[in-house]
Amino acid sequence: MSGDSGVWVANAALDRVGRFDVGISELNTVTLEPVTDPVVAQSGAVVLALDASSNSLEQIDPATARIVRSTTVPLGARAVVALAETVISAPNGDLWVVPSDDVDALDAATAPDLRLGGGGVVSTTPDGGVLAVSTADDAVFRSEPGVPLTSAPRTPVDLSGGSIQAVGTSHGWIVHEADSATLLTSTGPIDLSGVLSRTNSVVALQQSADTPRRPAASSQPERAYLATSTTLVEADLATHEVRRVSTGHSGHPARPVVVGGCTYAAWSDGSTWRSCRPDGGGEPVVTTGVLPDMRADAQLVFQTNGDGVLLNDPDTGSVWAVQADNQVVGNWGEIILAEGGSLPVTAVGEEGAKPSAEPSDVFVPLPTAETPSPKETPRIDESPLTAEPPPSPADPPAADPPAAPEGPTPLLIQPTPVTAVLDESTGTVTLAWAPFGGVVASSGGYFAQNLGLDGSQTSAPCTGQSKPPSGGEVVATGDSTTITFSGVDRPGATYGFLVWGYNDHGCAASALVTVSPHPSPSQITALTGGMIESGTAWEYRIDEIGPTADHYEVQRMDREEGVGGIARFFGTGVIPRTLTEGPFGTPYAFRIRGCNAESDGGACGPWLESSAPDASLTLEPTDLLYDESAAVWTWAAAPDNAGLEAVILCGSFSGAGGKFTADSTHCGMDSVVASGDAWLKVVVSGHSYRFRP
Numbered sequence: 276m277s278g279d280s281g282v283w284v285a286n287a288a289l290d291r292v293g294r295f296d297v298g299i300s301e302l303n304t305v306t307l308e309p310v311t312d313p314v315v316a317q318s319g320a321v322v323l324a325l326d327a328s329s330n331s332l333e334q335i336d337p338a339t340a341r342i343v344r345s346t347t348v349p350l351g352a353r354a355v356v357a358l359a360e361t362v363i364s365a366p367n368g369d370l371w372v373v374p375s376d377d378v379d380a381l382d383a384a385t386a387p388d389l390r391l392g393g394g395g396v397v398s399t400t401p402d403g404g405v406l407a408v409s410t411a412d413d414a415v416f417r418s419e420p421g422v423p424l425t426s427a428p429r430t431p432v433d434l435s436g437g438s439i440q441a442v443g444t445s446h447g448w449i450v451h452e453a454d455s456a457t458l459l460t461s462t463g464p465i466d467l468s469g470v471l472s473r474t475n476s477v478v479a480l481q482q483s484a485d486t487p488r489r490p491a492a493s494s495q496p497e498r499a500y501l502a503t504s505t506t507l508v509e510a511d512l513a514t515h516e517v518r519r520v521s522t523g524h525s526g527h528p529a530r531p532v533v534v535g536g537c538t539y540a541a542w543s544d545g546s547t548w549r550s551c552r553p554d555g556g557g558e559p560v561v562t563t564g565v566l567p568d569m570r571a572d573a574q575l576v577f578q579t580n581g582d583g584v585l586l587n588d589p590d591t592g593s594v595w596a597v598q599a600d601n602q603v604v605g606n607w608g609e610i611i612l613a614e615g616g617s618l619p620v621t622a623v624g625e626e627g628a629k630p631s632a633e634p635s636d637v638f639v640p641l642p643t644a645e646t647p648s649p650k651e652t653p654r655i656d657e658s659p660l661t662a663e664p665p666p667s668p669a670d671p672p673a674a675d676p677p678a679a680p681e682g683p684t685p686l687l688i689q690p691t692p693v694t695a696v697l698d699e700s701t702g703t704v705t706l707a708w709a710p711f712g713g714v715v716a717s718s719g720g721y722f723a724q725n726l727g728l729d730g731s732q733t734s735a736p737c738t739g740q741s742k743p744p745s746g747g748e749v750v751a752t753g754d755s756t757t758i759t760f761s762g763v764d765r766p767g768a769t770y771g772f773l774v775w776g777y778n779d780h781g782c783a784a785s786a787l788v789t790v791s792p793h794p795s796p797s798q799i800t801a802l803t804g805g806m807i808e809s810g811t812a813w814e815y816r817i818d819e820i821g822p823t824a825d826h827y828e829v830q831r832m833d834r835e836e837g838v839g840g841i842a843r844f845f846g847t848g849v850i851p852r853t854l855t856e857g858p859f860g861t862p863y864a865f866r867i868r869g870c871n872a873e874s875d876g877g878a879c880g881p882w883l884e885s886s887a888p889d890a891s892l893t894l895e896p897t898d899l900l901y902d903e904s905a906a907v908w909t910w911a912a913a914p915d916n917a918g919l920e921a922v923i924l925c926g927s928f929s930g931a932g933g934k935f936t937a938d939s940t941h942c943g944m945d946s947v948v949a950s951g952d953a954w955l956k957v958v959v960s961g962h963s964y965r966f967r968p
Contacts, residue, residue, distance in 0.1 A: 860917025
């Protein structure tokens with residue numbers, strides 16, 4: 276398999292990096308040489324691991340998993356590896372560029388190849404190039420294979436001075452400015468303030484994936500994705516439309532990634548989102564899932580190579596095969612031991628200890644009398660509680676046994692944290708947990724318990740499979756570590772949940788987890804507005820609305836075909852008729868309500884009915900044209916305002932046009948009038964608008 280470099284992932288708990296074969300969903304190679312606190316960067320067969328403790332950059336042969344080159348990098352440096360060149364960036368924005376297959380060429384003691392300034396960022400492009408954003412020059416550099424970054428063209432960009440993220444796309448580039456809630460793109464700026472809260476402490480812009488086998492870029496719609504701790508946002512780079520595509524999350528987000536026609540997103544609450552476009556076109560298919568064995572504080576990273584993508588927790592080495600239903604893989608220790616390596620041993624509770632990455636399927640023998648433990652290890656007596664027979668006179672005298680601990684024999688069940696992901700749109704909660712210590716498929720399992728509203732129903736403990744816990748709704752999940760409950764839909768109420776693990780010895784419960792659907796906004800009590808001139812129309816505008824909500828919905832109630840569609844807006848200044856369509860010429864009725872943000876469930880309050888005080892008018896003739904040589908205005912139809920008469924006049928600002936004549940489709944003057952001198956005026960019910968060619 277040396278011809279397939281696989282996808283490489285990191286494990287800081289074991290100070291290793293390893294190769295994952297996406298085709299068979301297996302971690303099958305691990306470096307025997309340690310790499311402390313590794314950060315992996317990869318493009319094709321070029322695999323680099325940054326050793327944070329020694330400030331060294333290691334190049335790994337993917338066929339042998341051996342370190343073949345090593346070089347010293349500046350303190351706090353990061354590496355970005357592209358198809359032809361690797362960029363090493365220091366925290367102050369200094370960059371050094373070396374061939375991707377020869378990191379030894381780096382000499383950080385020499386002057387940098389580029390200086391981006393503090394806060395400057397480097398990324399890759401989907402074609403294997405490099406993108407760099409300079410805060411010193413307010414410029415974007417983009418190079419593709421064959422064009423060095425140092426020779427790349429510069430594109431000016433107006434940066435506000437705050438923190439930025441950047442990514443190269445198939446068609447251009449994207450820079451996210453956190454302070455201004457703006458996407459700066461090669462097609463113009465995109466305002467994110469309507470979908471991102473100013474309180475979002477974490478916003479993760481999508482990362483670039485090296486996907487040389489992707490479909491032609493021209494056939495793929497260009498989108499940008501950003502993830503917060505609660506929400507996934509999609510921005511259309513062509514139309515600049517922004518929308519929330521997934522909400523209800525509650526964990527640290529990974530940077531989303533687009534690979535092989537699919538978009539992937541994940542959070543440390545254990546929730547995932549995937550959207551894949553069919554090969555033949557059509558609407559994307561969206562799938563959500565739950566990640567088993569997830570830590571709430573995990574700093575997740577998508578690792579990619581070609582059409583392969585994995586989700587990695589670098590701290591523990593956990594790997595989720597997101598292209599294979601989030602299968603979790605953690606056999607690092609098994610491979611290291613099989614190769615003759617050794618695993619680090621850290622006493623529980625020892626200061627500075629790393630999270631354990633030891634997989635549950637690796638057998639580590641307990642100390643015995645023949646192989647004593649170097650440290651005292653507490654042991655649990657699992658023997659039946661019967662009296663010991665007196666020692667035989669022929670037996671040598673035995674040492675006095677240690678005193679038995681007082682109280683009942685402790686259970687072997689060791690609960691793990693339970694995450695609860697609430698989908699307020701469906702009123703469902705999905706619970707997920709890592710396997711409890713002491714629960715194995717052959718002798719144990721789990722009960723999930725919905726304690727109901729306010730979690731107030733009491734529960735009697737279970738004693739094992741034969742006696743489940745009581746109270747609320749109890750479901751036996753077998754050895755499955757996920758369960759979904761429905762009916763969690765009362766706004767403002769609190770629902771409580773427990774997970775019980777059992778084996779042959781007894782039962783133990785997790786800590787109580789709760790969720791609360793967000794309360795709906797109250798009915799609107801303040802709504803004022805008035806008629807204004809809006810371009811070529813006389814229209815109703817909202818001046819004040821309250822109480823404050825994330826956004827509002829408005830619906831026209833008297834359209835010719837009945838009730839209109841629901842339109843959304845985010846504050847005052849909107850014009851309901853424009854939002855809800857319908858004919859001009861008469862006053863109209865509408866209703867309006869406040870709604871929560873999608874990330875808060877999107878619940879809406881009760882409707883308030885209202886109406887515009889006067890008729891909305893349109894003053895623009897259809898297909899209006901001016902012929903300078905004939906001094907004639909023509910149009911296909913006069914403004915249609917439900918039968919109201921439109922008076923149309925024409926003339927010149929200088930008076931050179933003389934008299935005019937008009938009918939239902941034209942207005943002409945006696946003399947030739949230049950385009951810059953001519954005008955046409957439309958008057959409907961005392962409101963007028965003057966047009967120029």
